[in-house]
Amino acid sequence: xxxxxxxxxxxxxxxxxxxxxxxxxxxxxxGVSVMGDIRFEDKLQVEGKVVGKVASEKGTLIIEEGGRxxxxxxVGVCIIRGSLEGNINARSRIEIHxxxxxxxxxxxxxxxxxxGAVFNGSVGMGQEAAARLPEVTESKDSEExxxxxxx
Amino acid sequence: xxxxxxxxxxxxxLVAALSSFIRRKRTDSNVESQAPPALRVAGYNLVLxxxxxxVVWTREWxxxxxxxxxxxxxxxxxxxxxxxxxxxVEIAEYEIELTGEDGLVLNRFGDAFGDSIFVPPxxxxxFSGQWKL
Numbered sequence: 685x686x687x688x689x690x691x692x693x694x695x696x697x698x699x700x701x702x703x704x705x706x707x708x709x710x711x712x713x714x715g716v717s718v719m720g721d722i723r724f725e726d727k728l729q730v731e732g733k734v735v736g737k738v739a740s741e742k743g744t745l746i747i748e749e750g751g752r753x754x755x756x757x758x759v760g761v762c763i764i765r766g767s768l769e770g771n772i773n774a775r776s777r778i779e780i781h782x783x784x785x786x787x788x789x790x791x792x793x794x795x796x797x798x799x800g801a802v803f804n805g806s807v808g809m810g811q812e813a814a815a816r817l818p819e820v821t822e823s824k825d826s827e828e829x830x831x832x833x834x835x
Numbered sequence: 836x837x838x839x840x841x842x843x844x845x846x847x848x849l850v851a852a853l854s855s856f857i858r859r860k861r862t863d864s865n866v867e868s869q870a871p872p873a874l875r876v877a878g879y880n881l882v883l884x885x886x887x888x889x890v891v892w893t894r895e896w897x898x899x900x901x902x903x904x905x906x907x908x909x910x911x912x913x914x915x916x917x918x919x920x921x922x923x924v925e926i927a928e929y930e931i932e933l934t935g936e937d938g939l940v941l942n943r944f945g946d947a948f949g950d951s952i953f954v955p956p957x958x959x960x961x962f963s964g965q966w967k968l
Contacts, residue, residue, distance in 0.1 A: 744900065761899040776899025782907075794879070794898050795911045809913035809961050 714750065730766070742775070749783045762792075771805075871968045873905035874941045878934040881914035881962055886927035886951050892916060901936050910966040912944075917959040927951040931964035942966060 708725045712718060716732035727744045730751040738745055738753065742760040747753050751766035762774045764784040772778060774792040782800035789805045797803065876898060883892040896914070904910050912931050918924045928947035932940045944964030954960050 742899070774899075776897070777902065779902065793896065793913050793915075796902065796904060797909050797911075799907045799909075807911070809915055 712751075747784075870906040873903040874933065874968070875901050875935055876904050876910075876933050876941065877901040877936040878938070879912050879914070879964075880930075880932040880934060880940075881916065882930040882932065883916060883924075883926045883962075884928045884930075885925045888928075891924055891926065895934070904933070904966070904968065906968045908968070912964045912966075913961055914963070915959050915961045916954065918954045918956050921956050923956065924954045925951045926954065926960070929962045931962065933966070 708727070710724050710728040712728065712730045712732045712734065714731045717735070718733070719735045721737040721739070722728070722734065724738075724740045724743050724745075727746070728738070728740070729746045729748060730753055731748045733752045733754075735754045737756045737758075739758045740760060744761040744763065745757060745759045746763045747766040747768055749765045753767070754769045756770050757768075757772040757774075759772075760775050761777045761779075762772050763779045763781070764786060765781045766783070767785045769787045771788045772790045772792070774790070776792075777794040777796070778790055778792045779796045780786055780798065780801040780803055782798040784798075784801045784803070786801070786803045787805060790807045791809060792807070793809055795807055877900075878895055878897045880893060880895045882890055885891050894914075894916075910933075912933075914931060916924075916926075926948070928945065930943055930945040933942045935941050944966060946962075946964075952960070
């Protein structure tokens with residue numbers, strides 16, 4: 685049964701991916717449950733249930749209203765409208781909307797919370813975000829400028 | 836001669852409740868129309884200054900795609916500064932600027948330290964900003 689569901693999910697992923705461009709969008713629809721590790725590239729929308737781990741280097745995970753995730757999450761952006769139990773590390777941003785129920789710790793540089801959202805856990809800034817700062821003394825990055833007196 | 840019709844008490848109560856509901860709705864919609872418009876945020880900058888107000892360090896980040904920050908939301912931003920230079924860096928105040936898709940500053944959060952803080956070489960400090968429209 686679980687295998688069938690995974691196959692169905694893969695089929696749906698493939699279907700959504702064939703949209704003519706390289707943008708990979710995955711949909712885990714209502715009534716679909718997945719247990720295990722999920723890796724994705726650009727965008728994954730969860731309307732069903734996920735138990736395990738969800739990871740993506742820069743991608744966006746969207747947990748829709750009615751969607752349930754019990755997982756360790758390590759992504760670029762996490763947008764939550766459903767239920768989540770587990771810790772999240774988001775390199776760019778986390779959004780918690782009013783229909784969300786979240787239990788777990790978060791590490792993110794940007795946190796957006798809507799009135800009415802239920803969140804039980806702590807928020808901190810992850811090491812990943814800190815690592816995005818290049819060496820100042822050797823940096824040629826025009827975005828970052830350090831002026832030290834007397835230097 | 837005008838004749839007044841006496842409504843049954845249940846209907847009177849219903850009419851009163853309905854008119855009160857309509858009044859409340861009107862007030863709510865007025866409040867909503869006065870609410871500030873949502874900001875479309877696409878990035879943020881950290882600006883560190885010394886006690887003379889001179890900018891000692893600045894950097895910009897993107898938010899991983901633009902998002903709407905509206906009146907019913909609260910927004911927290913955390914920025915980490917790591918001193919990779921060989922000298923101590925003095926910081927007396929800082930600003931975090933929210934920027935739009937065009938890079939223009941939409942809103943600012945600023946804070947100052949009573950006494951300057953000094954970040955030794957190799958050390959980090961996290962600066963945070965909170966917004967609610």
